[in-house]
Amino acid sequence: TRDPQGLFAANALQLNSGSLSASGTASATGTDIQADIRGTLGDVSVLSPMVGVPVGGAVNFALTASGARSAPDFSVSADSDSLTASGRTVKTIKLTATGKADIVNPAADVALTGSVDDQPLDLRASLVTRDGTRSLNGLSLSLADNKVSGDLVLDDSLLPLGTLTLEAPDIGPLAALAGQTAAGDVQGSIRLSNDGGAPTVVIDMTSGSISRGDLAAKTIAVNALVANFLKAPAISGTIKADTVTSGATVISGIGVDLKRDGDWTGFSGGATVAGIPARAEGRVKIADGTTSVEIASGEATIRGIKAAIAQPSTLSIANGNASIEKLMLDVGGGSVTVSGTAGQTLDLAAEFSGLPAALANDFSPGLDAAGTLGGTAQVTGPSAAPDIRFDAQLNDAETSQTRQAGLGQLNLDAAGSFSSAGGVAIDRATLSGDKISGKAAGTINPNGASDFSLDLASTGPSLPLALGSTESPIKLELQALLVEVAGQGTQSTLNISATLPSVATNLAKAEGIALALHSDAFDLKGRTGPISGTVTADKIGLDNPTIAPLLAGKITAKVAGDLATDTIVIDSGSVTSEVLDSGFNGRVSLADGAIDLNLRAVAASVALPAAVRGVLAERTQLSAALKRDANGNVIANAIRLVSGAFSADGQASLADNKVSADVKGALADISLLSGDAKGAITFALNAQGASTAPDLSLTVNSDRL
Structure with a gap:
């Protein structure tokens, strides 16, 4: 309504729009106004574009104003059970503000309370204007036991001037308010000033410890002046810390001095990084991004x-x-x-x-x-x-491994490229030394096509190499090594060949060795796929009179199977010599050394010990199922030995240094033992106990003698 004297009044105001509803009254008489408005915004997410971050929740609000239009007294209040901003939640919010809305001399007392993660939040400040100067007096922000307080003056550009004091015995709640997880303490002051029109801040802070994730710092002290911090910050002061730890890396004794140098900040200082002392000196400038x-x-x-x-x-x-x-x-x-x-x-x-x-x-x-x-x-x-x-060129190179092998100093000249898509491409690679030479070229790409070759050769008749340990040395002579890879990374053709004049261990020495390995579909990245190989030796010298005769003359070993990540599957294998023809198949674990093999062999009896030859035919057949577990325990099942009139079956095991054996057999013609005897016998042999001295029992039966 509006009367003839100009009194304006709006009663029973109602506003409804979406989740916003408000009601109240307003009036104006002459130069005075009065207003009383109350309402609810049921979904504050509509304000997200205005505030620049996602917000959510509902707010109840109330506004009263009275007095001169140019400077009315006002009172604002708002409350909410819960508000979220950028995923962070503040609960039980209450806001009050009272004061005078004078554009020239504004004044207000503001208070905000709430809780963050069940920790009390409290903000208070008073806006005061005197002689055209605006101030924030009694500014206080606290969260749990952490508090920022001080008095600030706003200059003509509304930049704050004054000192703020920070006392944060536990920064965890403050970090949570910013959506972070951190722990520690911070205390000190921040002094804001105007230096010739350039805003300046002096920071004086200390901390016993601060940590965030695997990053932690202890005994920190920062005393710094940042000049013109809005446009071209220049820093002077000192930064010190006893230690900063990130994962397994420890930086200690940190001390950096900062000095203002015009628009630049000079720095000098040092620290010990992972046990490595370091120092640096220079200057830094930040301007125009x-x-x-x-x-x-x-x-x-x-x-x-x-x-x-x-x-x-x-x-x-x-x-x-x-x-x-x-x-x-x-x-x-x-x-x-x-x-x-x-x-x-x-x-x-x-x-x-x-x-x-x-x-x-x-x-x-x-x-x-x-x-x-x-x-x-x-x-x-x-x-x-x-x-x-x-x-690159590596000259006069040696490592502990090359020294052990006796290679002497080596020179490597290599050029090429590497990429995750193209793998390693070698344009050239040459190796030279007093005892070895080699070359390599081509591409190895586990994710694509490969075409690579490596050729090593001794510069003399052969290259002596020493491997193994002092207790179990391996001495070998290398004459040549050739490696070739071609095809797609998961289906590569692989060929490896080597010529070794000799290989010697504590137990045996092999001479004239030739090795060849082949795969039609090898996975270079997984190092898996089908593989076959052949090893021949002209001669094997073995310090074991029982086994040595079986390995007389030229020896040939062949194997075909699949190499998996932690297992070798042997589809077929064989070892042959002048007097031995053997075969095997099964599995060998590369993870724990477990073995599961099926063995068969046919040997010339003349190569077996003289004590047993008398009852054997010209050739002897042997088969068994052999297992070895990860602890080194061995079991031989389904043992079968047949030679002419002699036969035997049984099982044996060696576990925890204890022997267990049970063998039964027969000799169909005992005249093989004595020409004056006739008939047949059966026998049973049992052994139990410590491997060094087991208990033995032997039973012999005969229906006719």
Whole structure:
């Protein structure tokens, strides 16, 4: 309604739109107004585009205003059982604000309470205006036992000036409010000021410990001044920490001094990273979205090898990309130079000269490498799957393994490329030394086509190599080794051949060995597939008078089966000599050494011990099912021996150093034992007990003698 005197009144106001409903009254008389509005917004998600983050929940609100139109007194209240923003929830929210809505001299007292993860949240502040200057007095924000408090003045640009004090004995609730998980404490102050029109902040903070995930820091102290922090921040001060730990990496003794240098921030300091002391000096500038870094000097010592910045270098970071301008390092008497760009896409080039191979020892215990590395490398393409090209020379190289093998110093010259899609492509690779030479070329790609060959040969009649351990040495002589791979990665043709003039162990020595392995469909990535092989030896010398005669003359061993991740499946195998024809099939576990084999053999009886030859025919047949478990226990079942008039069947086992055997047999013609005797016998042999002295029993029966 509106009367003739200009009194305006709106009674029984009602507003309904979607989840918004409101009702109340409003009136205006002359220069005064009055209003009383109450309502509910049942779904605050409609405000998400306005606030810029996803929000949810419902709010009840009330507004009253009275007084002059230009500066009415007002009171605002709101409450909600639960509100969410970006997935974070605040419950039992109550907001009150009272004051004067004077555009020139605004004033208000604001209070907000609620709870976050059952921890009390409390915010209070008073907006005061005096002589045109606006202030936030009694600013206090607390969550659980954590509190930020202070008084701030707003300048003409509404930038805050003043000091805030932070006391956070447990930052966990604060981190949860930001959707993070962290623990620790922080205390100190933040002082905001205006330095010649440039906003400046002084941070003075300490912490006993802070942790987030596997990242943890202890005894931290930050004393820093950040000048012009909105446009071109420049930092001066100190940052110290006893330790920072990330996973298994420990950084200790951290001390960095920061110094303002015009628009730049100079830095100098050091730390010990994973036991490696390091120092650096330079300056950094942040402007127009670009971070520029000038490194004047720096050094680190790795296992006695010193790495240092050889000359001042620069790099810049913008839009997630780093640009490196000729970063040159002196490393242990050698040098490395890196330049290019790095980000989601890489374009880096590196040159290295005289680089000690001993640098690899820290990453591979027991390697004990020596020699020097030189060459170039280029890294291009997406950072998640880069392409790498290299041209490198390794000179006078040795490792603990090559020393044990007696190879002497080696020289390697190689060039090629690597990518996740194309695998390893070798343009050239040559190996040379006093005792060995070799070459390799081609492509090995587990995910695609391969065409690769490796050819090694001794530079003399043969190359002596020493393998194994002091207790169980293996000494062999290598004359030639050839490896060829062709075809698709999961169905590659694989051929390996080797010529070994001799192989010797504590128990045997084989001479004139030729080895050949073949697969028609080998999976290079899984190292699985069908495989067959043949090994021949001109002579085997064995220090065992019982077995040695069976291996007289040339020996040939053949096997065909499948290689799985942890198992060898043998479809068929054989070992033959002048007096032996044997075969086998079964499984061998590569994981625990378990064996399950079916054996058969036909041997010339003349090669068997003289004590048993008298009852045997010209040839003897033997078969058995042999099993060995992961603990080394052996069981032989279905043992069968037949030779002329003699036959025997049974089983035997050796477990936990105890023998168990049960054998039954027959001799159909005892004249083989004595020419004066006639008839037949049956017998039963049983053995039980310790393997060094088992209890034996023998029973002999005969229906006719």
